[in-house]
Amino acid sequence: MSTPPTRPSGSPDPSDPLSGFNPLEPPPGLDPTPSAAVAPPVDPRLLVRQEGLRGYVDEFKRKVRGGELGSLPVVIGLIIIWLIFSLQNSQYFSAANAEFIVYYMVGLGMLATGLVFVLLLGEIDLSVGSVSGLAAAIYAVLSVEHHWNAWLAVIVTLLAGMAIGGAQGWIFAKIGVPAFVVTLAGFLAWQGVMLWLLGSTGTINLEPKALNALFSGNSYFLGGDVAGAYILAGIAVVGFGASGFLEQRRRRTAGVPARPTGELVARTVVLAIGAFLVAWILNRASGVPNNAVIFLALLVICDFVLRRTTYGRKVFAVGGNIEASRRAGISVPMVRISVYAISGTFAALGGLAIAATTNAAGQAGADPNNLMMAIAAAVIGGTSLFGGRGRVWSALLGILVIESINAGLFMLGLTLDIQYMITGGVLLAAVVVDSLSRRTQKSSGRA
């Protein structure tokens, strides 16, 4: 078949090699399809959202019924938790307690943020608790015992966390050992390294320097000035509103569907009420702790990376379908290694934050409870254990739940046994909600 056969009669002019090629015109003889002439009709089965508030409420109801619960269960849970503890102890609903919750949530929140990346791949990192303890020990040994510059020690510590995470990711991605086993080994081994570094004393007291000073309990944004909290709230609201309206304008110019203005205004107003309320409450105590400012800034950056960059798209793709990612030219091992490196870095950062709350790096730094709390926070916040679904904000929501419970139990003077039972119950409830909503999503064709 090296030469074309004789041409059947009735063919187009052979001198024109492009005969039959015109994208706007069907080739000769082909049934002319109405592709360009008629706009494709909207699928009649598709439920189209109406404009305005009514449509928004309808769509919200439909999403909830379809199992797309989003942040709803955790927000309801949070309100119930606050109500219960406020009824038990009038001191619970106070500015001082809010400040306490916000300050103590940061360390575990950072572990949970790193875990969100790992959970998005559908994997798990059991080593974050041990890595966080080890990071605090590394920092303490370098800055206190070896008198390194504090910032240099911070950088080396974070790099160590990144290297540890990357190494675990490499063993998982390149050698093919299940991540669960690799990080379980890390869970034990890094705790051992931490104990070895801390030596016989078991505890090294830290000096309030560098990042440690920012993470410490008496460091507030703008020195705790009343304006500080409102400035932060203002930045958040203006940034959120502006990005929403810019996006809407770009979409309208390009002629693709955009969010209606009413919805954007409603979302911005809700955020404004929440942000300024929190700012007002924290101002009635001492202001916004600097560690919370750093935590929120990191969440904004991570959210941007995950939703707006090709890297984030790769993470979601690998979490959704490994084979599809591979065929799309995504290097699955590189995504896995980098995600574990991110998890390790956040674990190290969280370790520094946790150490700063007690101003010491001690053997309790690698408390296995920290690991469980961080995983629980990510899952409670709405990041699926099954991969491919979640947001970094779930780390914030989840850790708020965990710390609200911890603060309440602490205030009621409940013993450790009760605390463990309640936290375990909350974690189980979160996973059950995750599994149930996934099942509902499947049956309504959304998963």
Added chain:
Amino acid sequence: MTDPVAGSYASALADGEPVLALRGVSKRFGAVQALTDVELEVHAGEVVALVGDNGAGKSTLVKSIAGVHTIDDGQIVWEGRPVSIHRPQDSQHLGIATVYQDLALADNLDVVANLFLGRELTTHGTLDEVAMEKRAQELLDTLSIRIPSVRIPVASLSGGQRQVVAIARSLIGDPKVVILDEPTAALGVEQTAQVLDLVERLRGRDLGVILISHNMVDVAAVADTVAVLRLGRNNGTFPMAGTTQETIIAAITGATDNAVTRRAARATWPRAEGEA
């Protein structure tokens, strides 16, 4: 065979040189000779159906073109010059897009994200969602693909819709040849018709299409040329116009080696290679 197909078959061949040609391609797996001296040609604006029984070597041939396997012998000629394809990326860079049977779409991502996966449009290092959504909508419109919205997760699409999304995805890189592996295998009547419409539209856009199918009705409906593989060898190449399904089935099953079918093949297609 209806006139339209014969007409476009001719128009495809007006441009004499094939966009993709395989010359004497062989592939061994250990002791198994999967392909022996296989020849195949695809012209722009031509739909070549690649048919054959299970184990005939269709998948191996397609994977060799797609870069999943490397050929042991023979030549792959792209637009008149010999090329070597060692990796899937080589094939993609030439302009060959492959849609595999398992569609490999990420269920959790929406249609736009799936269409552009691995080839995202960016501005200032960030995803340009607006441009991607616009281009996705335009692409789906020109192909007359009807899906409820480009912003719903692929998980909520039907089988037929997923298939057309997978095919549309292969067109994002502006390929010249599209390979479809069993595109209608799991589809219902209506969805099959949609996919076949889409194949015709690809031909209308002057793409070369290699269609692997077991379904003779589909093959008869859209193919210009039928290439039959049997036990890793060419067992005839027929123009769809004027060839009966019986002839093709005979070539597939190997019952071609009798006087009647040889005669029939000679009568319609002088260059039939049934005696290979």
